[in-house]
Amino acid sequence: MADSTQLRVSAAATAVGYKHNALVGQVMRATRRGEAQNHLGTIAFVTPVADSHEWRATPTLQSNWEAARERAESFGYGITEFTLCSNGMTGQRLGGILGARGITGALLAAFPTEPHTISFPWNDFAIVQVGHQIASPRLDCVLSDHSEAVTMAARTIMQCGYRRIGLAIEKYQDHITDGRWSLGYAGLSVTMPSLAQIPPLLPTQMNVDLFLSWVDKHKVDCVLTLSTFRNEPNFMDAWLAGSGRHIRKDIGLVSLDVTRVHSDWSGVKQHSEEIGRAAVDMLFSKLQAGERGIPQLPRTLQVHGHWHDGGTLRPAIGVKTGCEV
Numbered sequence: 001m002a003d004s005t006q007l008r009v010s011a012a013a014t015a016v017g018y019k020h021n022a023l024v025g026q027v028m029r030a031t032r033r034g035e036a037q038n039h040l041g042t043i044a045f046v047t048p049v050a051d052s053h054e055w056r057a058t059p060t061l062q063s064n065w066e067a068a069r070e071r072a073e074s075f076g077y078g079i080t081e082f083t084l085c086s087n088g089m090t091g092q093r094l095g096g097i098l099g100a101r102g103i104t105g106a107l108l109a110a111f112p113t114e115p116h117t118i119s120f121p122w123n124d125f126a127i128v129q130v131g132h133q134i135a136s137p138r139l140d141c142v143l144s145d146h147s148e149a150v151t152m153a154a155r156t157i158m159q160c161g162y163r164r165i166g167l168a169i170e171k172y173q174d175h176i177t178d179g180r181w182s183l184g185y186a187g188l189s190v191t192m193p194s195l196a197q198i199p200p201l202l203p204t205q206m207n208v209d210l211f212l213s214w215v216d217k218h219k220v221d222c223v224l225t226l227s228t229f230r231n232e233p234n235f236m237d238a239w240l241a242g243s244g245r246h247i248r249k250d251i252g253l254v255s256l257d258v259t260r261v262h263s264d265w266s267g268v269k270q271h272s273e274e275i276g277r278a279a280v281d282m283l284f285s286k287l288q289a290g291e292r293g294i295p296q297l298p299r300t301l302q303v304h305g306h307w308h309d310g311g312t313l314r315p316a317i318g319v320k321t322g323c324e325v
Contacts, residue, residue, distance in 0.1 A: 044106035057231035059259035067276030091120035123293040126286040150184030162222035167200040222252030253312040266310035
């Protein structure tokens with residue numbers, strides 16, 4: 001096509017508001033070359049860590065990744081991990097690498113510990129956050145419904161006769177959910193006024209002495225917590241048993257994110273795999289619509305959890321089971 005013709009076509013397309021669709025473009029290029037369309041491109045899975053082992057040790061984040069990869073491949077796309085903080089990598093530099101590889105869509109993985117400040121060429125990409133939100137800029141994201149998980153757990157715990165329910169997690173875990181764990185817990189005083197009002201335990205780093213002192217001081221009879229702390233298993237069951245308490249009979253223990261680490265605990269399953277799949281779906285809808293950059297109206301999709309019966313709570317009052325001690 002002559003240069004003058006290309007200019008006229010480009011001007012006419014601009015006048016009617018046409019925007020280039022990267023997905024359609026890739027399909028058309030493959031068609032012209034006579035290629036099978038079993039691989040339509042690649043999306044990025046950006047992890048804000050220096051070493052991929054840091055997040056792969058966290059079951060929730062690993063489930064996000066595995067499900068996202070399977071979903072992308074089912075659509076004919078590859079998915080490649082990029083670590084944001086390795087070997088002097090910056091957001092701006094990573095943006096250049098992705099652009100050079102023709103990658104226009106990226107999933108921003110959840111932070112395994114404290115949130116990072118990210119500088120990134122947002123306007124060049126379609127971005128969806130997986131399992132978390134950063135404060136700025138506000139982006140489309142897929143999350144667990146953390147506050148609902150707290151309420152669901154508390155209602156079930158109450159049916160088992162517990163009334164002094166306490167939340168005990170590390171500070172960063174509340175921070176990376178924008179305070180949703182503690183907000184859900186604070187709301188229990190309104191929705192379930194018969195529960196004792198116990199201050200949450202939110203230390204920088206959890207330890208046995210701090211935990212048991214809090215349990216004793218507030219006469220906690222059931223603990224709401226998480227399965228891991230900084231990629232290590234939560235040892236509260238061992239701490240409580242070591243203090244002479246019988247799990248279930250003396251004190252209940254509930255995980256707000258039941259994973260393979262403590263699959264025998266009672267608690268809430270967050271469905272991390274569904275979060276990964278839904279994030280890919282949202283990203284592809286943005287790519288197909290030609291959306292790039294920071295959205296004017298950010299969207300948050302919440303994935304609801306469900307209750308998992310384990311062995312760390314008494315049976316509900318009035319319910320006889322073979323597990324009673």
